[in-house]
Amino acid sequence: MTPPPAQQNGNGAAVESIHTPSAYGPKYADFLSRVDNFSIIESTLREGEQFANAFFDTETKIAIAKALDDFGVEYIELTSPAASEQSRQDCEAIAKLGLKAKILTHVRCHMDDARIAVETGVDGLDVVIGTSSFLREFSHGKDMTYITKQAIEVVNFIKSKGLEVRFSSEDSFRSDLVDLLNIYRAVDKIGVNRVGIADTVGCANPRQVYELVRTLRGVVSCDIECHFHDDTGCGIANAYAALEAGATHIDTSVLGIGERNGITPLGGFCARMYVANKEYVMGKYKLHKLRDIENLVADAVQIQVPFNNYITGYCAFTHKAGIHAKAILNNPSTYEILKPEDFGMTRYVSIGHRLTGWNAVKNRVHQLGLKLNDDDVKAVTAQIKELADIRPLNIDEVDTLLRKFHEDKKVGQESAAMSADDDEPN
Numbered sequence: 001m002t003p004p005p006a007q008q009n010g011n012g013a014a015v016e017s018i019h020t021p022s023a024y025g026p027k028y029a030d031f032l033s034r035v036d037n038f039s040i041i042e043s044t045l046r047e048g049e050q051f052a053n054a055f056f057d058t059e060t061k062i063a064i065a066k067a068l069d070d071f072g073v074e075y076i077e078l079t080s081p082a083a084s085e086q087s088r089q090d091c092e093a094i095a096k097l098g099l100k101a102k103i104l105t106h107v108r109c110h111m112d113d114a115r116i117a118v119e120t121g122v123d124g125l126d127v128v129i130g131t132s133s134f135l136r137e138f139s140h141g142k143d144m145t146y147i148t149k150q151a152i153e154v155v156n157f158i159k160s161k162g163l164e165v166r167f168s169s170e171d172s173f174r175s176d177l178v179d180l181l182n183i184y185r186a187v188d189k190i191g192v193n194r195v196g197i198a199d200t201v202g203c204a205n206p207r208q209v210y211e212l213v214r215t216l217r218g219v220v221s222c223d224i225e226c227h228f229h230d231d232t233g234c235g236i237a238n239a240y241a242a243l244e245a246g247a248t249h250i251d252t253s254v255l256g257i258g259e260r261n262g263i264t265p266l267g268g269f270c271a272r273m274y275v276a277n278k279e280y281v282m283g284k285y286k287l288h289k290l291r292d293i294e295n296l297v298a299d300a301v302q303i304q305v306p307f308n309n310y311i312t313g314y315c316a317f318t319h320k321a322g323i324h325a326k327a328i329l330n331n332p333s334t335y336e337i338l339k340p341e342d343f344g345m346t347r348y349v350s351i352g353h354r355l356t357g358w359n360a361v362k363n364r365v366h367q368l369g370l371k372l373n374d375d376d377v378k379a380v381t382a383q384i385k386e387l388a389d390i391r392p393l394n395i396d397e398v399d400t401l402l403r404k405f406h407e408d409k410k411v412g413q414e415s416a417a418m419s420a421d422d423d424e425p426n
């Protein structure tokens with residue numbers, strides 16, 4: 001497609017877009033970009049159910065749905081009611097909760113599944129069919145003419161029931177581009193709400209994503225949803241590239257759980273988008289609830305939150321190197337792009353190790369209300385480093401050392417004062 005003309009002012013010079021991205025947001029005005037106007041389709045209760053450890057009973061599903069709704073996600077996607085009788089009942093139960101988030105269920109592009117799903121009370125259906133040559137040959141065995149005809153029938157049926165409908169291909173990045181664009185154009189013409197691109201196998205990189213979404217943006221007028229698997233660590237970056245190219249909806253799951261090693265994680269995606277446009281993200285989502293939601297899901301699937309998890313990992317806001325600690329204490333933005341307090345987290349400066357610096361130690365001295373001058377702090381820092389060369393010290397051990405140093409100094413000063421008194425002539 002031809003790129004749209006840039007906005008121009010009276011002198012013919014390009015002007016900034018109406019969006020005001022942060023310093024870390026998109027550099028150039030691009031009115032296709034939806035970086036600051038997107039929706040989350042939260043799929044912990046669909047994709048997440050495909051995680052190896054996942055088994056959600058009804059009560060757990062309801063707790064997760066309520067927590068996600070409270071957090072502020074726009075959509076919650078549920079396992080197909082055609083999967084099992086309990087899945088069908090759970091769809092009905094969650095649809096009845098009256099949540100603010102729209103409730104979707106994810107079904108195969110097949111009339112049998114669509115008929116069951118429209119009766120559950122959900123707000124919309126996400127339908128999916130494999131379009132890659134692999135899936136056409138080894139999975140359902142259908143050709144593109146058949147797939148397109150079926151897609152039109154299913155989309156028309158769902159629309160006739162007054163429900164929202166998305167049509168997605170599966171394994172989109174290994175599908176033929178012409179086939180893909182033809183089928184998306186066909187469903188767009190009959191009024192589908194969204195078309196979906198899915199990197200089902202996790203093979204795509206951000207540049208490929210940008211190109212495909214941008215091409216699709218020129219072909220359809222409906223919304224564009226994207227779903228990225230994280231097999232090669234591109235789940236978040238691909239989601240961001242998709243939004244830059246004009247995608248409107250991103251699929252996530254809590255902690256990224258899903259088939260194999262999962263999809264774009266909700267928390268990491270929020271971190272990425274916060275850095276692009278903090279006000280927009282903080283206005284939409286209760287970021288301080290992330291930790292509780294992650295703990296809820298981690299407990300339900302019996303895993304630990306990873307140590308290096310975005311935002312909530314135990315070291316996400318821990319600063320260690322002396323040179324970092326000094327700058328962080330002077331101005332946190334020096335080494336922090338995410339403000340821990342915006343996520344209900346706290347910063348921690350680690351000082352009981354051999355990389356520590358006297359500025360960080362001085363800060364701890366102040367926190368403890370001890371009175372030591374800079375020379376004292378440098379001396380006690382040398383002691384900490386000496387001990388920490390043998391093994392790292394925990395914060396209690398460091399505090400004990402600081403208090404003892406302070407005490408010794410006081411005793412030293414008092415005895416010096418006393419001996420000075422002794423020297424006084426009578």
Ligand SMILES: [Zn+2]
Nearest residue numbers: 047200258259
């Ligand atoms: Zn998936």
